[in-house]
Amino acid sequence: MMCVMPTLAASQPLVITAPAAPGGGWDQTARAMQRVLTTLEPALNVQVDNIPGAAGTIGLARFIQSERGNPQALMVTGLVMVSGAIMNGSPVSLANTTPIARLTGEYEVIVVPAASRFQSMRDLVEAFRADPGSISWGGGSAGGTDDMLVRLLAEQVGLPSSRVNYIAFAGGGAALAAVLGGQLSAAVSGHAEFAGQIAAGQLRVLAVSAPSRVRGIEAPTLRDAGIDLDLANWRAIVAPPGLSISEQEALTTLIARMSASAEWRQVLIQNGWEDLFLAGAPFRQFLLAEQSRIEDVLRRLASNDRRPAGVRLSPVTVPYIAAAALAGLALVVVFRRPRIEPIDPRALALVSLGLLSLPLIVGTLGFIAAAAGVFVLTATALREGRRGVTVSDVVAATTFAVAVFLLFTRVLGVTLPGPQVF
């Protein structure tokens, strides 16, 4: 095959950042891309880099900062990052990246337990309108797709989004357990997470958040139920800022080719993902529209945060009580002047120096130097007699640090920073 992508060099790896821990949707997307791209372009060295944290915003910040101008870097992103960046007050957002393409998505389903009195979306909405607080909606993390769908739905049926009694659960499993156990009125999630229970007749799907009926999901859309709303938990690919037009085009061509391949079809079917491929100007417009829709709902939510009557625990009530108790107890302990046994300042200082140097040296000279350094300082501190650094300490430290480094990087495939001299 002819070289289709003039600027993608086979000598440099193409690194796909998954801004999440291994196992989640973003990671699965990155690893599926790695597999398909390697099949399509055997010469290309595709790597996946997981940078988990804070709805992907930690990965986003690091991607923008350290990959700027790198034409061989991509990041998986999605709807959750849009709201995450707003809610966490992140200084950077997707607007700071170079959009490449929307790839896949999953539509959300609204389910109730099989024994629920709600037979249709209309029944549920009627009860919700009559007494919003009495309907407990369960789903994933606050600010995630599930949460956003319920807030948008409330606004569509004429309720302020702050009246929604949304109960966030960590991960899909816990929300599923709570709705199956009848603890919740309704639950919201991607269809795949509930598919087993739906097939077994334990959950009833009231509506799906797609613009039109979805094959394989036996349920009306929200629009069928008279609610003008659709929402996909979409996943997209972005590149770092500072790329030339031709570099952007090379990446877009590659992703488009991957998305059209038979191997990618297979991935979509296996994971139950919808093909939502969209690139170029339409994708950029779509991103802007999603950004403003999410921003609006979150802003209205923050501005009229109405609290129900009665004793209410805010998110900081218990933490503040704990912190106040800690401060009080610390004062009591200090006031009582605890008897502190004499300490050896030299040894303590040496070990502390080693620990404090770790973060600095790991980032610059690499892991081996940092590890050997902390080893030597600790051994010197603990040795009997006031001798300084010995040769045998240095030899032992270096050997051990190199062995650990090789074990983790070569055998276990965990990336550690280091001068890759081996």
Add this chain to the structure above:
Amino acid sequence: MGELANGLSVALTPHNLLWGFAGTTLGTAVGVLPGIGPALTVALLLPITYGLDPTAALIMFAGIYYGAMYGGSTTSILLNTPGESATIVTALDGHQMARNGRAGAALATAAIGSFMAGTLATLALSLIAPLMVRLALSFGSADYFALMVLAFVMVSTMLGDSRIRGWLSLTLGLTMGFVGIDGLSGQTRFTFGIPYLLDGLDPVIVAIGLFAVGETLWIASRGPLAAELLPVRGSLWMTGAEWSRSWRPWLRGAAIGFPLGALPAGGAELPTLLSYSLEKRLAKHPQEFGRGAIEAVAGPEAANNASAAGTLVPLLTLGLPTSATAAVLLAAFQQFGLQPGPLLFEHEPRLVWAVIASLYVGNVMLLVLNLPLVGLWVKLLAIPRPWLYGGILVLASVGAFSVHRSVGDLVAMAAIGAAGFLLRAIGAPVAPVMIGVILGPSAEQHLRRALAISQYDWSVFLTRPVSVTLLSAAFVVGMSAVLRSRRS
């Protein structure tokens, strides 16, 4: 039973035995090394097993999961550096046993206890999974909160001799546990604008900092050391007295671990904490706890293995992932086009029973693999102590760093190590910090979730049968502790 026999015939084919062996060996290695847990390993291996047949791959993954539960205790006992959150409690007395020259016995009771509990819990998994899951589903947030209250009351015996200093450690742990984004509202708490703190402090990082780093700083401040730790005093293996002190904690640990593991929001840390405090209450010599009591290793190790089997109950019967590893295993099922859930047992009985059968086989393999290793591991303690502590800090930093590959984790580890040193310097116990970090945030989440669902009707805790039972139990345990301390 017939299904299990069929499963065994599949699991015992040479091909599947080989994959099971690969999984258990890899799992043990992963468990021994700090930082990389079974979830990460399975996730990294997923793409590689793409071409494998699903039964073999799932047997290997289950082996990794069980193996990691076995191996995790090793670094806790020898180096005071827990590799997984499930083995944090093991470090408390396990490392003290090692310092008393009983590392061999500690490792052996952990391995045999893991085998016993793992086998019993697997038996329970094959017999009463459907019943367990119905019970687990009836657990609501109010019931979880009541369970946490009971746990808090139970573990109050770990606060140590000085109540004030014990409470100081506990509130420090609570405050640290609340750091990060609040799961219910998405609001940040105690993050001070530092992005690193958004995801909170990982309990494993806190444990490594408090135990490994704090302890090393403390030892260093005591001045120069004798040349080496005692690798062995007395027999390498468990003595008769140690056997007779171990078997009851094994059984009780299994009985606590399995049902709590099956709860959708149970986790692996809660059963180990509960087992520790239960053993302390039942022990003839509770004053030995914290100074190297074998019950304190036997019980929690059994509990954490049983809870691993318990986690498979909601995963296999409902498709509910209740731990990070279970979530990755779920992804593994899906990769092979299988949907764990109510229909899995009907659609794929051969595969499910083969995986369950492989757990029995894996447990035997792990016992055979781990017991001979005890002698080898104990030799580690013969390393001159300056080098041993140097090595501990290297492993602690690689462990802390490889969890999220973040330099922030190294800073956090050093800062928490400094806190651990200060606590030791004023004579405060460090174990209550871990209780606060583990139990605090989850108790608070369940409290607020229960109140949100009931629209702030506080009577919800007294109207649900499970919750009211657990709260009454907590009241009785708490009152008896108060009465006992009055008397003494």
